[in-house]
Amino acid sequence: MSVTADDVRRIARLARLAEPEDRVDALVGELNGILDWIEQLNEVDVEGVQAMTTPVAFPLPMREDKVTDGGIRDKVLANAPKSDEGFFVVPKSVE
Amino acid sequence: MSADTYTLPGATGDWEVVMGLEIHAQVVSQAKLFSGAATAFGAAPNTQVSLVDAAMPGMLPVINSHVVEQAVKTGLGLNAQINKWSRFDRKNYFYPDLPQGYQISQFQFPIVGEGEIECERDDGSRFTVRIERLHLEQDAGKSIHDLDPNSTYVDLNRSGVALMEIVSKPDIRSPDEASAYVSKLRTILRYLGTCGGDMEKGQLRADVNVSVCKPGAYEKFRETGDFSHLGTRCEIKNVNSLRFIRQAIEYEAQRQIDIIEEGGTIDQETRLFDANTGVTRSMRSKEEAHDYRYFPDPDLLPLELQQDWIDQIRVNLPELPDAKRERFVSEMGLSDYDASVLAADKDRAAYFEEVAEGRDAKLASNWVNNELYGRLNKEGLTITDCPVSAAQMSGLVGLIEDKTISGKIAKDVFEILWAEGGDPAKIVEDRGLKQVTDTGAIEAVIDQLIADNPDQAASVKEKPKAMGWFVGQVMKAMQGKANPQAVNEILQKKLLG
Structure with missing residues:
Protein backbone atom coordinates (compact mmCIF):
# COMPACT_ATOMS: atom_id res chain seq x y z
CA MET A 1 0.00 0.00 0.00
CA SER A 2 1.29 3.44 -0.84
CA VAL A 3 0.06 7.02 -1.18
CA THR A 4 0.49 9.52 -4.00
CA ALA A 5 0.94 13.30 -3.86
CA ASP A 6 -2.80 13.66 -4.54
CA ASP A 7 -3.65 11.35 -1.64
CA VAL A 8 -1.51 13.48 0.66
CA ARG A 9 -3.21 16.69 -0.47
CA ARG A 10 -6.62 15.09 0.05
CA ILE A 11 -5.80 13.73 3.51
CA ALA A 12 -4.41 17.13 4.51
CA ARG A 13 -7.58 18.84 3.34
CA LEU A 14 -9.83 16.35 5.13
CA ALA A 15 -7.81 16.88 8.32
CA ARG A 16 -7.86 20.67 7.81
CA LEU A 17 -4.04 20.81 7.75
CA ALA A 18 -2.49 23.49 5.54
CA GLU A 19 0.48 21.65 4.09
CA PRO A 20 2.57 23.89 1.80
CA GLU A 21 2.94 22.43 -1.71
CA ASP A 22 6.75 22.16 -1.36
CA ARG A 23 6.29 19.77 1.60
CA VAL A 24 4.05 17.33 -0.27
CA ASP A 25 6.81 15.25 -1.89
CA ALA A 26 8.66 14.86 1.38
CA LEU A 27 5.41 13.77 3.08
CA VAL A 28 4.71 11.20 0.37
CA GLY A 29 8.12 9.67 1.16
CA GLU A 30 7.59 9.73 4.91
CA LEU A 31 4.09 8.30 4.79
CA ASN A 32 5.10 5.54 2.38
CA GLY A 33 7.99 4.71 4.70
CA ILE A 34 5.56 4.25 7.57
CA LEU A 35 3.18 2.21 5.40
CA ASP A 36 6.03 -0.04 4.25
CA TRP A 37 7.05 -0.64 7.81
CA ILE A 38 3.50 -1.58 8.81
CA GLU A 39 3.27 -3.75 5.71
CA GLN A 40 5.63 -6.20 7.47
CA LEU A 41 2.63 -7.28 9.54
CA ASN A 42 1.29 -8.97 6.40
CA GLU A 43 3.96 -11.61 6.86
CA VAL A 44 2.11 -12.98 9.89
CA ASP A 45 -0.32 -15.78 9.09
CA VAL A 46 -3.69 -14.71 10.58
CA GLU A 47 -5.78 -17.37 8.88
CA GLY A 48 -8.74 -18.21 11.14
CA VAL A 49 -7.86 -15.53 13.72
CA GLN A 50 -10.62 -13.06 14.53
CA ALA A 51 -9.82 -9.37 14.24
CA MET A 52 -9.25 -7.85 17.67
CA THR A 53 -10.78 -4.50 18.56
CA THR A 54 -8.93 -4.18 21.83
CA PRO A 55 -6.37 -6.12 23.85
CA VAL A 56 -8.23 -5.18 27.04
CA ALA A 57 -10.31 -8.12 28.27
CA PHE A 58 -12.60 -6.01 30.36
CA PRO A 59 -16.30 -5.17 30.05
CA LEU A 60 -17.20 -1.68 28.81
CA PRO A 61 -17.66 0.49 31.92
CA MET A 62 -21.14 2.02 32.11
CA ARG A 63 -22.82 4.94 33.79
CA GLU A 64 -26.30 5.28 35.30
CA ASP A 65 -28.77 7.54 33.52
CA LYS A 66 -28.39 10.43 35.94
CA VAL A 67 -27.62 14.09 35.36
CA THR A 68 -24.28 14.60 37.11
CA ASP A 69 -22.65 17.18 34.87
CA GLY A 70 -23.28 20.37 32.90
CA GLY A 71 -24.21 23.80 34.23
CA ILE A 72 -20.66 25.00 33.62
CA ARG A 73 -21.22 27.32 30.71
CA ASP A 74 -18.45 29.75 31.63
CA LYS A 75 -15.90 26.94 31.83
CA VAL A 76 -17.07 25.49 28.52
CA LEU A 77 -16.78 28.87 26.82
CA ALA A 78 -13.56 29.92 28.59
CA ASN A 79 -11.22 29.02 25.73
CA ALA A 80 -13.48 30.14 22.89
CA PRO A 81 -11.89 32.90 20.80
CA LYS A 82 -15.31 34.51 20.64
CA SER A 83 -18.59 34.04 22.45
CA ASP A 84 -21.80 36.02 22.84
CA GLU A 85 -24.96 35.53 24.90
CA GLY A 86 -23.73 32.11 25.97
CA PHE A 87 -23.07 30.88 22.41
CA PHE A 88 -19.79 30.05 20.71
CA VAL A 89 -19.38 32.48 17.84
CA VAL A 90 -17.64 31.18 14.71
CA PRO A 91 -17.23 32.46 11.14
CA LYS A 92 -20.44 32.19 9.12
CA SER A 93 -20.83 28.55 8.09
CA VAL A 94 -24.05 28.12 6.17
CA GLU A 95 -24.73 26.96 2.64
CA MET B 1 -46.92 -4.64 -2.64
CA SER B 2 -50.39 -3.46 -3.45
CA ALA B 3 -51.94 -4.17 -6.79
CA ASP B 4 -51.45 -0.57 -7.88
CA THR B 5 -47.78 0.30 -7.88
CA TYR B 6 -47.18 4.04 -7.60
CA THR B 7 -45.95 5.32 -10.95
CA LEU B 8 -45.04 8.64 -12.46
CA PRO B 9 -45.64 9.16 -16.17
CA GLY B 10 -42.71 10.21 -18.33
CA ALA B 11 -42.01 10.80 -22.03
CA THR B 12 -40.47 7.31 -22.24
CA GLY B 13 -43.27 5.59 -20.31
CA ASP B 14 -44.01 5.02 -16.64
CA TRP B 15 -41.44 5.29 -13.87
CA GLU B 16 -41.44 3.73 -10.44
CA VAL B 17 -39.89 5.09 -7.25
CA VAL B 18 -37.76 3.19 -4.72
CA MET B 19 -36.95 4.54 -1.27
CA GLY B 20 -35.05 3.63 1.84
CA LEU B 21 -35.27 5.79 4.94
CA GLU B 22 -32.77 6.62 7.65
CA ILE B 23 -34.54 7.81 10.76
CA HIS B 24 -32.67 9.54 13.55
CA ALA B 25 -34.62 9.03 16.75
CA GLN B 26 -33.55 10.84 19.90
CA VAL B 27 -33.39 8.35 22.76
CA VAL B 28 -35.50 9.18 25.82
CA SER B 29 -32.94 9.54 28.63
CA GLN B 30 -32.05 11.97 31.41
CA ALA B 31 -28.37 12.19 30.54
CA LYS B 32 -26.39 12.04 27.30
CA LEU B 33 -24.95 8.96 25.58
CA PHE B 34 -21.40 9.39 26.91
CA SER B 35 -21.63 12.13 29.55
CA GLY B 36 -23.68 13.12 32.61
CA ALA B 37 -25.03 16.37 31.11
CA ALA B 38 -28.82 16.79 30.82
CA THR B 39 -30.82 16.27 27.63
CA ALA B 40 -33.90 18.41 28.42
CA PHE B 41 -35.25 20.46 25.52
CA GLY B 42 -35.14 24.26 25.48
CA ALA B 43 -32.42 25.05 28.08
CA ALA B 44 -30.30 28.21 27.83
CA PRO B 45 -27.41 27.77 25.37
CA ASN B 46 -24.40 25.72 26.50
CA THR B 47 -25.81 25.10 29.99
CA GLN B 48 -26.19 21.35 29.38
CA VAL B 49 -22.66 20.73 28.24
CA SER B 50 -20.00 18.75 30.06
CA LEU B 51 -16.31 18.94 29.22
CA VAL B 52 -16.78 15.60 27.42
CA ASP B 53 -19.45 17.10 25.13
CA ALA B 54 -17.26 20.13 24.47
CA ALA B 55 -14.44 17.73 23.51
CA MET B 56 -11.90 19.16 25.92
CA PRO B 57 -8.58 17.32 25.69
CA GLY B 58 -8.23 14.29 27.93
CA MET B 59 -11.94 13.76 28.54
CA LEU B 60 -13.19 10.18 28.19
CA PRO B 61 -16.66 8.99 27.15
CA VAL B 62 -18.50 6.61 29.53
CA ILE B 63 -21.60 4.98 28.07
CA ASN B 64 -25.07 5.46 29.61
CA SER B 65 -26.44 1.97 30.42
CA HIS B 66 -30.07 3.09 30.14
CA VAL B 67 -29.50 4.26 26.57
CA VAL B 68 -28.16 0.80 25.71
CA GLU B 69 -31.30 -0.72 27.20
CA GLN B 70 -33.48 1.69 25.19
CA ALA B 71 -31.74 0.64 21.96
CA VAL B 72 -32.23 -3.06 22.72
CA LYS B 73 -35.87 -2.45 23.62
CA THR B 74 -36.38 -0.66 20.31
CA GLY B 75 -34.64 -3.47 18.43
CA LEU B 76 -37.00 -5.99 20.02
CA GLY B 77 -39.97 -3.77 19.14
CA LEU B 78 -38.80 -3.82 15.50
CA ASN B 79 -38.68 -7.64 15.59
CA ALA B 80 -34.97 -7.34 15.01
CA GLN B 81 -31.89 -9.33 15.84
CA ILE B 82 -29.97 -8.01 18.86
CA ASN B 83 -26.21 -8.17 18.43
CA LYS B 84 -24.57 -9.26 21.64
CA TRP B 85 -21.28 -7.79 20.46
CA SER B 86 -21.18 -4.33 18.96
CA ARG B 87 -18.60 -1.61 18.68
CA PHE B 88 -18.27 2.17 18.49
CA ASP B 89 -16.42 3.80 15.61
CA ARG B 90 -15.36 7.35 14.89
CA LYS B 91 -16.92 9.04 11.89
CA ASN B 92 -14.60 11.90 11.01
CA TYR B 93 -15.74 15.24 9.60
CA PHE B 94 -15.37 18.90 10.39
CA TYR B 95 -18.24 21.14 11.30
CA PRO B 96 -18.49 23.95 13.85
CA ASP B 97 -21.15 22.15 15.87
CA LEU B 98 -19.08 18.96 16.13
CA PRO B 99 -16.35 19.89 18.60
CA GLN B 100 -14.69 16.45 18.62
CA GLY B 101 -14.07 16.58 14.88
CA TYR B 102 -15.73 13.14 14.76
CA GLN B 103 -19.03 11.61 15.73
CA ILE B 104 -18.98 8.47 17.85
CA SER B 105 -21.23 6.07 15.94
CA GLN B 106 -21.47 2.38 15.12
CA PHE B 107 -20.42 1.58 11.58
CA GLN B 108 -19.39 -2.01 11.08
CA PHE B 109 -20.97 -3.66 14.10
CA PRO B 110 -24.31 -2.07 15.08
CA ILE B 111 -26.15 -3.04 18.28
CA VAL B 112 -29.27 -4.11 16.34
CA GLY B 113 -29.41 -6.03 13.05
CA GLU B 114 -32.21 -6.96 10.66
CA GLY B 115 -35.88 -6.73 11.57
CA GLU B 116 -39.22 -5.76 10.05
CA ILE B 117 -42.39 -3.83 10.75
CA GLU B 118 -45.86 -3.82 9.23
CA CYS B 119 -47.24 -0.48 8.06
CA GLU B 120 -50.62 0.73 6.84
CA ARG B 121 -51.26 2.79 3.70
CA ASP B 122 -53.88 5.54 3.46
CA ASP B 123 -56.40 3.06 2.00
CA GLY B 124 -55.97 0.70 4.99
CA SER B 125 -53.94 -1.95 3.10
CA ARG B 126 -50.79 -3.19 4.85
CA PHE B 127 -47.19 -3.69 3.71
CA THR B 128 -43.94 -4.81 5.32
CA VAL B 129 -40.79 -2.74 5.56
CA ARG B 130 -37.59 -4.62 6.38
CA ILE B 131 -35.18 -2.94 8.77
CA GLU B 132 -31.51 -3.11 7.85
CA ARG B 133 -30.04 -2.05 11.21
CA LEU B 134 -30.26 0.23 14.22
CA HIS B 135 -27.17 1.80 15.71
CA LEU B 136 -26.37 4.23 18.52
CA GLU B 137 -24.59 7.50 17.87
CA GLN B 138 -24.07 11.01 19.25
CA ASP B 139 -26.08 13.98 18.10
CA ALA B 140 -24.22 17.13 17.04
CA GLY B 141 -24.68 20.62 18.49
CA LYS B 142 -26.87 23.27 16.93
CA SER B 143 -25.69 26.03 14.59
CA ILE B 144 -27.78 29.18 14.44
CA HIS B 145 -27.17 31.32 11.37
CA ASP B 146 -29.64 34.17 11.80
CA LEU B 147 -28.47 35.81 15.02
CA ASP B 148 -25.68 37.74 13.33
CA PRO B 149 -25.04 38.66 9.68
CA ASN B 150 -21.38 37.62 9.70
CA SER B 151 -21.20 34.80 12.23
CA THR B 152 -22.69 31.47 13.15
CA TYR B 153 -23.72 30.93 16.78
CA VAL B 154 -23.16 27.46 18.22
CA ASP B 155 -25.04 25.83 21.10
CA LEU B 156 -23.66 22.47 22.24
CA ASN B 157 -26.61 21.46 24.45
CA ARG B 158 -27.61 18.80 21.94
CA SER B 159 -24.03 17.69 21.41
CA GLY B 160 -23.67 14.13 22.67
CA VAL B 161 -27.38 13.41 23.12
CA ALA B 162 -28.05 9.76 22.21
CA LEU B 163 -29.61 9.00 18.84
CA MET B 164 -30.77 5.74 17.35
CA GLU B 165 -30.29 5.68 13.61
CA ILE B 166 -32.81 3.26 12.14
CA VAL B 167 -32.09 2.28 8.55
CA SER B 168 -34.74 0.62 6.38
CA LYS B 169 -34.16 -1.55 3.34
CA PRO B 170 -35.29 -0.07 0.02
CA ASP B 171 -38.81 -1.43 0.52
CA ILE B 172 -40.76 1.81 0.25
CA ARG B 173 -42.44 2.46 -3.09
CA SER B 174 -44.54 5.63 -2.84
CA PRO B 175 -44.80 8.91 -0.91
CA ASP B 176 -47.82 7.45 0.94
CA GLU B 177 -45.77 4.41 2.01
CA ALA B 178 -42.88 6.60 3.19
CA SER B 179 -45.20 8.61 5.38
CA ALA B 180 -46.93 5.43 6.62
CA TYR B 181 -43.55 3.91 7.54
CA VAL B 182 -42.40 6.93 9.54
CA SER B 183 -45.72 7.18 11.27
CA LYS B 184 -45.71 3.48 12.24
CA LEU B 185 -42.13 3.70 13.45
CA ARG B 186 -43.07 6.71 15.56
CA THR B 187 -46.03 4.83 17.05
CA ILE B 188 -43.82 1.88 17.99
CA LEU B 189 -41.15 4.15 19.53
CA ARG B 190 -43.77 5.99 21.55
CA TYR B 191 -45.35 2.74 22.79
CA LEU B 192 -41.90 1.56 23.85
CA GLY B 193 -41.10 4.90 25.47
CA THR B 194 -37.70 4.96 23.76
CA CYS B 195 -38.27 8.13 21.68
CA GLY B 196 -40.75 10.98 22.11
CA GLY B 197 -41.31 11.09 18.34
CA ASP B 198 -42.01 14.84 18.21
CA MET B 199 -40.78 15.87 14.76
CA GLU B 200 -41.20 19.58 15.50
CA LYS B 201 -38.75 19.30 18.37
CA GLY B 202 -36.34 17.31 16.21
CA GLN B 203 -36.81 14.13 18.25
CA LEU B 204 -37.42 12.26 15.00
CA ARG B 205 -35.64 13.27 11.78
CA ALA B 206 -35.79 11.54 8.43
CA ASP B 207 -33.24 11.26 5.63
CA VAL B 208 -34.87 9.85 2.50
CA ASN B 209 -32.94 7.94 -0.17
CA VAL B 210 -34.81 8.22 -3.47
CA SER B 211 -34.16 6.59 -6.82
CA VAL B 212 -36.32 5.92 -9.88
CA CYS B 213 -36.51 2.88 -12.16
CA LYS B 214 -38.56 1.36 -14.95
CA PRO B 215 -41.34 -1.16 -14.17
CA GLY B 216 -39.92 -4.63 -13.55
CA ALA B 217 -36.50 -3.45 -12.36
CA TYR B 218 -37.44 -3.41 -8.69
CA GLU B 219 -38.71 -7.00 -8.82
CA LYS B 220 -35.37 -8.04 -10.34
CA PHE B 221 -33.58 -6.28 -7.51
CA ARG B 222 -35.69 -8.10 -4.92
CA GLU B 223 -35.01 -11.46 -6.56
CA THR B 224 -31.28 -11.02 -6.87
CA GLY B 225 -30.39 -8.44 -4.19
CA ASP B 226 -28.36 -6.71 -6.91
CA PHE B 227 -28.57 -2.93 -6.49
CA SER B 228 -27.48 -2.33 -10.08
CA HIS B 229 -31.08 -3.01 -11.15
CA LEU B 230 -32.08 0.17 -9.32
CA GLY B 231 -31.37 3.76 -10.30
CA THR B 232 -28.69 5.94 -8.69
CA ARG B 233 -30.05 7.31 -5.43
CA CYS B 234 -29.95 10.75 -3.89
CA GLU B 235 -30.17 11.28 -0.15
CA ILE B 236 -32.50 14.06 0.99
CA LYS B 237 -31.48 15.26 4.43
CA ASN B 238 -33.58 16.26 7.41
CA VAL B 239 -37.09 16.20 6.08
CA ASN B 240 -38.96 17.07 9.23
CA SER B 241 -42.65 16.38 8.83
CA LEU B 242 -44.78 13.69 7.23
CA ARG B 243 -46.13 16.23 4.75
CA PHE B 244 -42.61 17.37 3.76
CA ILE B 245 -41.53 13.75 3.31
CA ARG B 246 -44.27 13.28 0.70
CA GLN B 247 -43.49 16.60 -0.98
CA ALA B 248 -39.74 16.03 -1.07
CA ILE B 249 -40.16 12.57 -2.62
CA GLU B 250 -42.59 13.80 -5.28
CA TYR B 251 -40.26 16.63 -6.24
CA GLU B 252 -37.07 14.56 -6.18
CA ALA B 253 -38.51 11.65 -8.20
CA GLN B 254 -39.72 14.03 -10.90
CA ARG B 255 -36.35 15.83 -10.96
CA GLN B 256 -34.53 12.53 -11.54
CA ILE B 257 -36.97 11.41 -14.25
CA ASP B 258 -36.53 14.74 -16.07
CA ILE B 259 -32.73 14.43 -16.00
CA ILE B 260 -32.71 10.83 -17.25
CA GLU B 261 -35.25 11.50 -20.00
CA GLU B 262 -33.18 14.43 -21.22
CA GLY B 263 -30.25 12.05 -21.60
CA GLY B 264 -28.48 12.98 -18.37
CA THR B 265 -27.31 10.82 -15.48
CA ILE B 266 -28.03 11.09 -11.77
CA ASP B 267 -25.10 11.92 -9.51
CA GLN B 268 -25.19 10.16 -6.17
CA GLU B 269 -25.30 13.12 -3.81
CA THR B 270 -26.77 14.60 -0.65
CA ARG B 271 -29.58 17.07 -1.19
CA LEU B 272 -31.43 19.43 1.10
CA PHE B 273 -35.22 19.90 1.03
CA ASP B 274 -36.37 23.51 1.22
CA ALA B 275 -39.78 23.50 2.91
CA ASN B 276 -40.57 27.02 1.69
CA THR B 277 -40.17 26.26 -2.01
CA GLY B 278 -40.82 22.50 -2.00
CA VAL B 279 -37.58 21.98 -3.92
CA THR B 280 -34.47 19.88 -3.20
CA ARG B 281 -31.00 21.26 -3.88
CA SER B 282 -27.49 19.86 -3.80
CA MET B 283 -25.47 20.18 -0.58
CA ARG B 284 -22.06 20.64 -2.15
CA SER B 285 -20.12 20.78 1.10
CA LYS B 286 -21.23 17.26 1.98
CA GLU B 287 -19.66 15.65 -1.05
CA GLU B 288 -16.11 15.61 0.20
CA ALA B 289 -17.24 14.91 3.73
CA HIS B 290 -18.44 11.50 2.52
CA ASP B 291 -14.90 10.28 3.13
CA TYR B 292 -15.52 9.69 6.82
CA ARG B 293 -12.44 7.53 7.52
CA TYR B 294 -14.22 5.38 10.10
CA PHE B 295 -12.09 3.56 12.62
CA PRO B 296 -12.81 1.89 15.99
CA ASP B 297 -12.97 4.46 18.79
CA PRO B 298 -9.96 3.67 20.99
CA ASP B 299 -11.64 5.38 23.97
CA LEU B 300 -14.39 2.76 24.14
CA LEU B 301 -14.32 -0.99 24.65
CA PRO B 302 -16.70 -3.20 22.65
CA LEU B 303 -20.28 -3.29 23.92
CA GLU B 304 -21.14 -6.82 25.05
CA LEU B 305 -24.62 -7.85 26.13
CA GLN B 306 -25.75 -10.86 28.14
CA GLN B 307 -28.58 -13.04 26.84
CA ASP B 308 -30.45 -13.07 30.17
CA TRP B 309 -30.36 -9.26 30.26
CA ILE B 310 -31.84 -9.13 26.76
CA ASP B 311 -34.47 -11.71 27.75
CA GLN B 312 -35.39 -9.61 30.78
CA ILE B 313 -36.05 -6.61 28.51
CA ARG B 314 -38.09 -8.78 26.16
CA VAL B 315 -40.29 -10.07 28.99
CA ASN B 316 -41.02 -6.51 30.10
CA LEU B 317 -41.91 -5.11 26.67
CA PRO B 318 -45.28 -3.34 26.65
CA GLU B 319 -48.07 -4.50 24.36
CA LEU B 320 -47.20 -3.07 20.92
CA PRO B 321 -49.62 -1.40 18.47
CA ASP B 322 -50.16 -4.43 16.19
CA ALA B 323 -50.95 -6.71 19.12
CA LYS B 324 -53.23 -4.09 20.62
CA ARG B 325 -55.11 -3.61 17.35
CA GLU B 326 -55.59 -7.36 17.00
CA ARG B 327 -56.84 -7.64 20.57
CA PHE B 328 -59.30 -4.76 20.04
CA VAL B 329 -60.70 -6.69 17.07
CA SER B 330 -60.65 -10.25 18.39
CA GLU B 331 -61.52 -9.69 22.05
CA MET B 332 -63.50 -6.45 21.98
CA GLY B 333 -65.26 -6.93 18.65
CA LEU B 334 -64.21 -3.59 17.14
CA SER B 335 -63.93 -3.11 13.39
CA ASP B 336 -60.43 -3.27 11.93
CA TYR B 337 -60.67 0.42 11.08
CA ASP B 338 -61.72 1.57 14.57
CA ALA B 339 -59.11 -0.67 16.17
CA SER B 340 -56.38 0.76 13.90
CA VAL B 341 -57.32 4.33 14.66
CA LEU B 342 -57.32 3.69 18.41
CA ALA B 343 -54.10 1.67 18.45
CA ALA B 344 -52.18 4.15 16.28
CA ASP B 345 -51.68 6.44 19.24
CA LYS B 346 -50.52 5.16 22.61
CA ASP B 347 -52.37 7.79 24.63
CA ARG B 348 -55.59 7.41 22.66
CA ALA B 349 -55.45 3.64 23.12
CA ALA B 350 -54.87 3.96 26.86
CA TYR B 351 -57.75 6.43 27.19
CA PHE B 352 -60.05 4.16 25.21
CA GLU B 353 -59.17 1.12 27.30
CA GLU B 354 -60.05 2.99 30.46
CA VAL B 355 -63.38 4.15 28.99
CA ALA B 356 -64.20 0.66 27.69
CA GLU B 357 -63.47 -1.11 30.98
CA GLY B 358 -66.73 -2.89 31.86
CA ARG B 359 -68.61 -1.11 29.04
CA ASP B 360 -69.80 -1.93 25.55
CA ALA B 361 -66.55 -1.63 23.57
CA LYS B 362 -68.17 -0.52 20.29
CA LEU B 363 -70.12 2.21 22.03
CA ALA B 364 -66.97 3.32 23.89
CA SER B 365 -64.99 3.32 20.64
CA ASN B 366 -67.63 5.43 18.86
CA TRP B 367 -67.62 7.98 21.64
CA VAL B 368 -63.83 8.20 21.83
CA ASN B 369 -63.19 8.20 18.07
CA ASN B 370 -66.12 10.38 17.00
CA GLU B 371 -67.45 12.70 19.70
CA LEU B 372 -64.28 13.11 21.74
CA TYR B 373 -61.74 13.25 18.90
CA GLY B 374 -64.05 15.40 16.80
CA ARG B 375 -64.11 17.90 19.64
CA LEU B 376 -60.37 17.65 20.39
CA ASN B 377 -59.49 18.25 16.73
CA LYS B 378 -61.85 21.19 16.56
CA GLU B 379 -60.21 22.78 19.57
CA GLY B 380 -56.70 21.85 18.45
CA LEU B 381 -56.10 19.81 21.61
CA THR B 382 -54.47 16.42 22.15
CA ILE B 383 -55.85 13.62 24.30
CA THR B 384 -53.42 14.49 27.10
CA ASP B 385 -54.98 17.98 27.40
CA CYS B 386 -58.52 16.62 27.25
CA PRO B 387 -60.76 18.29 29.88
CA VAL B 388 -62.97 15.18 30.10
CA SER B 389 -61.25 12.32 31.93
CA ALA B 390 -61.53 8.70 30.84
CA ALA B 391 -63.42 7.96 34.07
CA GLN B 392 -66.02 10.64 33.27
CA MET B 393 -66.31 9.36 29.73
CA SER B 394 -66.75 5.82 30.97
CA GLY B 395 -69.55 7.03 33.27
CA LEU B 396 -71.26 8.72 30.35
CA VAL B 397 -71.03 5.63 28.15
CA GLY B 398 -72.44 3.57 31.04
CA LEU B 399 -75.50 5.85 31.25
CA ILE B 400 -76.20 5.37 27.54
CA GLU B 401 -75.65 1.66 27.80
CA ASP B 402 -78.15 1.13 30.63
CA LYS B 403 -80.62 3.44 28.84
CA THR B 404 -80.63 6.06 31.59
CA ILE B 405 -80.12 8.65 28.85
CA SER B 406 -80.45 8.63 25.08
CA GLY B 407 -77.51 9.20 22.70
CA LYS B 408 -78.87 12.65 22.00
CA ILE B 409 -79.01 13.70 25.64
CA ALA B 410 -75.56 12.14 26.08
CA LYS B 411 -74.21 14.77 23.68
CA ASP B 412 -75.61 17.49 25.92
CA VAL B 413 -74.09 15.83 28.99
CA PHE B 414 -70.78 15.61 27.10
CA GLU B 415 -70.93 19.38 26.51
CA ILE B 416 -71.48 19.96 30.23
CA LEU B 417 -68.61 17.64 31.12
CA TRP B 418 -66.36 19.44 28.64
CA ALA B 419 -67.24 22.93 29.88
CA GLU B 420 -67.87 22.40 33.59
CA GLY B 421 -66.66 18.92 34.53
CA GLY B 422 -68.46 16.87 37.17
CA ASP B 423 -69.88 13.40 37.59
CA PRO B 424 -72.06 12.40 34.62
CA ALA B 425 -74.58 10.45 36.74
CA LYS B 426 -75.01 13.41 39.08
CA ILE B 427 -75.40 15.84 36.16
CA VAL B 428 -78.15 13.67 34.69
CA GLU B 429 -79.87 13.38 38.08
CA ASP B 430 -79.58 17.06 39.04
CA ARG B 431 -80.73 18.41 35.71
CA GLY B 432 -83.54 15.91 35.21
CA LEU B 433 -82.11 14.51 31.98
CA LYS B 434 -83.17 10.92 32.60
CA GLN B 435 -84.77 9.26 29.67
CA VAL B 436 -88.55 8.78 29.96
CA THR B 437 -89.37 5.14 29.32
CA ASP B 438 -92.75 5.42 30.99
Missing part, protein backbone atom coordinates in the same frame (compact mmCIF):
# COMPACT_ATOMS: atom_id res chain seq x y z
CA THR B 439 -94.95 4.56 28.00
CA GLY B 440 -97.98 6.16 29.64
CA ALA B 441 -96.32 9.59 29.65
CA ILE B 442 -95.18 9.21 26.05
CA GLU B 443 -98.60 8.01 24.95
CA ALA B 444 -100.25 11.02 26.50
CA VAL B 445 -98.03 13.39 24.52
CA ILE B 446 -98.64 11.47 21.30
CA ASP B 447 -102.41 11.39 21.77
CA GLN B 448 -102.40 15.14 22.23
CA LEU B 449 -100.28 15.65 19.09
CA ILE B 450 -102.54 13.47 16.94
CA ALA B 451 -105.61 15.28 18.23
CA ASP B 452 -104.02 18.66 17.39
CA ASN B 453 -102.82 17.61 13.92
CA PRO B 454 -105.39 15.26 12.39
CA ASP B 455 -104.34 15.96 8.74
CA GLN B 456 -100.70 15.22 9.41
CA ALA B 457 -101.69 12.01 11.22
CA ALA B 458 -103.77 10.88 8.28
CA SER B 459 -101.00 11.55 5.77
CA VAL B 460 -98.65 9.14 7.54
CA LYS B 461 -100.72 6.23 6.22
CA GLU B 462 -99.76 7.17 2.65
CA LYS B 463 -96.27 8.43 3.41
CA PRO B 464 -94.83 6.48 6.36
CA LYS B 465 -91.78 8.74 6.25
CA ALA B 466 -93.91 11.64 7.44
CA MET B 467 -93.84 9.96 10.86
CA GLY B 468 -90.45 11.60 11.38
CA TRP B 469 -92.25 14.88 11.99
CA PHE B 470 -94.15 13.33 14.90
CA VAL B 471 -90.98 11.86 16.40
CA GLY B 472 -89.42 15.32 16.30
CA GLN B 473 -92.49 16.91 17.93
CA VAL B 474 -92.62 14.30 20.72
CA MET B 475 -88.92 14.81 21.46
CA LYS B 476 -89.40 18.56 21.45
CA ALA B 477 -92.36 18.32 23.82
CA MET B 478 -90.40 16.07 26.16
CA GLN B 479 -87.07 17.99 25.92
CA GLY B 480 -85.41 15.08 24.16
CA LYS B 481 -85.82 12.81 27.16
CA ALA B 482 -88.27 10.33 25.63
CA ASN B 483 -86.81 6.94 24.82
CA PRO B 484 -86.65 7.04 20.99
CA GLN B 485 -87.43 3.35 20.66
CA ALA B 486 -90.58 3.67 22.77
CA VAL B 487 -91.66 6.76 20.82
CA ASN B 488 -91.30 4.91 17.53
CA GLU B 489 -93.20 1.88 18.72
CA ILE B 490 -96.14 3.87 20.04
CA LEU B 491 -96.30 6.06 16.93
CA GLN B 492 -96.29 3.00 14.67
CA LYS B 493 -99.14 1.50 16.62
CA LYS B 494 -101.24 4.65 16.74
CA LEU B 495 -100.65 6.04 13.23
CA LEU B 496 -100.32 2.92 11.12
CA GLY B 497 -102.50 0.71 13.23
